[in-house]
Amino acid sequence: MNRTLYDLIGLAAGVAFILALKGLSHPKTARRGNLIGAFGAALATLVVFFHTNEGSSLPLNNLGWILGAIAVGLVIGVPAARKVQMTQMPQLVALFNGVGGGAAALVAIVEYLNLGDTATTAEVIFTVFTVIVGCVSFSGSIITFMKLQELMTTRPVIFPAGRFIIAATLVSVLGVGGWVVNSLGTTPLLILAGLSLLFGILFVLPVGGADVPIVISLLNAFTGLTVAASGYVLDSTLLIIAGTLVGASGTILTRLMAEAMGRSLFGTLFGAFTAKPQDVAAAGEERPVRSGSPDDVAILLNYARRVVIVPGFGLAVAQAQHTVRELADLMISKGIDVAYGIHPVAGRMPGHMNVLLAEANVPYDQLAEMDEVNPTFGQTDVAIVIGANDVVNPAAQTTPGCPIYGMPILEVNNAANIIFLKRSMRPGFAGIENELLYDPKTMLLFGDAKASLTKVVSALKAL
């Protein structure tokens, strides 16, 4: 295949990626957008088998290895993506992003070994960039995966003199990067890769639970930029276009997410450098709470005029989205005004709750976004909080210095009654105590959200 045709097909794939991102930005076209993206990627992959640069010939060298490796990737990737539970999707995305970053770093290393002394300075600089950022993205994503999967603590990990260690690591990464550019050797490059992996871990460890989605989005943008840099080294326009698109759109998306959560992007990114060890609040103290039975809850609901349901991660864990819809339908049939109050970052990812409730066919007009629903809590008789915690924690408004201070919350504290469905008294993902649980107008219903809701539904039917 000649170079012009090859480049034209590459251009077509690039256009497909732009259309994909555009489509993914609107609810109606999102699915088609994703398919267009998949088509572009498939096209780009297919065509590379029919093109060689001067000096080599078709079929590609090592063709058996290439096809075998793709088959292995398919066997791992497809079942992982198909079988994953809705609740575990965020960490799977983090993992996919990490392996992409790792792949980019490996590609840069191989090309560097291959070019040897013939590499130009510009090529070496881009290689160094790809290795650093790709490795940071890889190890950082693995840490976010472990945090979300709760394989490690979800709280910020802050150690004494942490910020000096992190700063020192960053300085050494940059120093070794300069060394690679100057002296061109395999050993410095491998040291660079090792230090970058370490920096990725240190960079993500101090990030607290609620900020993890922002970091995933940022690392996603990073990986995009590494792909663009590899495109320069490999002389592939398509990789430059695709990588830059992801880098740019990923940066904007990261900012939008940070805004939706009321977080400062700067604060999140440089949390690693500014985080100070905090006094852990006197946790675990025993204070009285009011817990109720499903019948108590049903009676309260039966005499309510307006009820707002606030879903959170606990709903996703319990897979209770169908049961909650059943409860809502039952209340509506009794003439109660029902709305779902959706916090933009309830769950583990922005939009998590929308996806979950959409699965249960909850009508779109019952979903109220935060700005819509907050002014109505004053007229709300009962707010049912299902497995959510941080997103309704008034500490975000009242306690400066607490990790979620400044995050917009659903102001359920203005409702006449609050019902919390919880598994235990364990604090939320951000690891902060919620004063609302001890409020006299709060009733707690302990247990798995799905089991509890089922009991409430049957109790309400009996009334």
Added chain:
Amino acid sequence: MEPMAIVSIFVLSVFVGFEVVSKVSSTLHTPLMSGANAIHGVILVGAIIVADHSTTNLELGLSVAAIILATINMVGGFVVTDRMLEMFKGNKK
């Protein structure tokens, strides 16, 4: 390639990237991130190119690893995004 051509492609792509996602509702943040994540799986193309170049066992081994990782990123990414978006089906505003 001409350095100036590369810079032009880069700058224009940055603006297109900014422009296409600038007004997206928070509902779609997760699928959009996941879709963009799948798109950078196109590094698979780069991994195949370096596998073709590979002359030593070390190079080949590293490129095979890169191909496996990139395939997981690309294919897994598109499949998982499709599954997320499947949930939105039939819920037109």
